[in-house]
Amino acid sequence: MIYLYALIVLSSLGGGLALLLLIADRFLADYGPCEISVNDEEPFVVEGGCTLLEALYEQEIFIPSACGGQGTCGFCKVNVFEGGGPVLPTEMPYLDKSELADNTRLACRIKVKQDVVLRVKPEYLDIQQFRSIVIAAKMVTHDTRHVVLKLADEQEINFVPGQYIQVQVPSSDGITFRAYSISSPPSTKDEVELVIRLIPDGLGSTYLHEVEVGEEVIFTGAYGEFVLEEDVETELICVGGGCGIAPMRSIIRHIGDVSPQRKCKLFFGVRTMEDIMYLEEFEQLADEMSNFEVHYALSDPKHSSPWQGERGYIHESVAKHVNGDGNGNRQAFLCGPPLMIEAVTKVLEEKNVPKDLIFYDEF
Template sequence: MILISLIFMNVFAITVSLLIIVADKVMSNYGSCKIIINDDKEFEVNGGTSLLRVLFERKYFIPSACGGKGTCGYCKLKVTDGGGPALPTEKLILSPREMSSGMRMACQLKVKNDLKIEIPSEYLEIQEYIGEISVSESVTSDINRIRIRLTDPKTIKYKPGQYVQIKVVTDEGTDFRAYSMASNPNRTDEIELNVKRIPDGIGSTYIHSLKVGDPIEFSGPYGDFYLQKTHRKIVCVAGGVGLAPLKSIVQYWKDNERHRRIELYYGARTIKDLYDHEFFEELARENENFLYIPGLSDPDEKWTGETGFIHQILERKMTEGENSEAYLCGPPIMIDAVMGVLDKGSISDDRIWFDKF
């Protein structure tokens, strides 16, 4: 009797599982769905995948720094028709005002029916690039510098401070991660990235494994963190590998904006964690309009420069903020502390740009 009951329960469980699988297949067969972009272009896709992936497959590149995990919030797009209510994962990131204006997160929104969407014009200019590693070297114990020589297309145009999304190839498939360009945008045939290795990190481990001659693919340029065309003094504050986009800004300034004053405050833990230190020291010696202030939070006895966290150093050393604008890049906790200092130093929020990572 017990044996018959066990057999019956097993058969019942298997039948229910099969029914769930079939129901899922039937329910997720959304058929052909039309995507209409900016009331101008349209195409048909089979429903069932995210809007982000559908757009990517059609070569519409939307910022997606976290690779579609729903954590960065970069993939926001306006859906004017067909989007339905926002999902719980979107409610964690989108503000009530964004939701009421139709903003959605493209990585979370599954295409199940026809959709009308708006893609900002600057996204339509983002392209795919193929390149080859021309330099791969370590600059600190955990940061690598790589240079990518472009092969197709052979040149890229970008603004100092912007980033690219690298196609990360793993055994499980492909993924994407954002990395700021650390190079001078005047050099269009090559870009430099500075990448910090994160233990078990998919993207950073992949990039650290690349060797000279290896192929690499990316899309870009992305981002609204870039040097503005004004006559104001430029205040740059970097923490660790957050130096990357600021190095691009400083190099662009050297070639194009030398009439403006520029200050670089660069924080690291120890002397071994400061990279490109000699490059900036030399630049400061040659240019009286460039002030370079590196600082260490954990210095050894040989260090004669500034000590403390970079926001404390900025507070001590920053000259007047009235006619200044600021560019900050580093970990979120550093950016928040620096914002507090800049507030006191009379640089208003609309003259501050930052990238947190």
């Protein structure tokens, strides 16, 4: 018994000490001005104590940070050569051996306490901040909202289909960000359409479900490394689950604009009829685009008896409609929950779609 008391006392003391150190570091530590040098450019100065991600943002260097700096997306990778301190255990799950060897770090995990020398991908320096006004918004299912943002100040956004933006979300700790795929085609440069599924108590999704027509939304972009093969001979296989339909809509509307004869298959998996969105729009596109096929499948048909279409998981639909002969060029883009991505990737590999031509975004 005495050991148990000793253990409780020691743990409480340890916990209390850690808390005190945290408070002291947050409110009392004064690191003074620190110089940040990015890609050999003239250094800029920030007040120490912020994260490297915040320091870069302040300097209008908008690196990918889909989780808003929570350390859960692993997107905010930069190469830190000086001043980053040791790699933290919270960074390890996101860094492989070669990244550890080339000083890759997560910018949101590094606290600026001294001068820092780092390198970011040069294309990040082109990412801009945009001010926009909500010009339309409507629910497209029971939990998903379609929002149209009109860029203010005569700004235009250049992006490729499949890319996403990061919306500034007000929070009690200041401003944070969340990533949302662009659902409109790149030919529309002064507007951005988004498709947002409401996550209960979710900061970003609640904000974008509550923002009203006429209100301002700030975002940065465009982000994302998916590059659509523009060769019209390359057949495109798009597979979306839930809000994963958003980037598919951009890709397919782009193909409708530039090469409507191109072979393209869209697979969209949802649970029930209540979750179906944009089906009429895609069916109309299929009437106009002779080589475009639309396959929707419901995985939980018990609530959806009137549904005449396919039932089952979307990877089963892919297995049914994608041929396995390996002839011709094919590129696949998958977007949705990790389990869907895993199952569809397996099917596509079995159908001889080369692994390096299967691209995906998990969310």
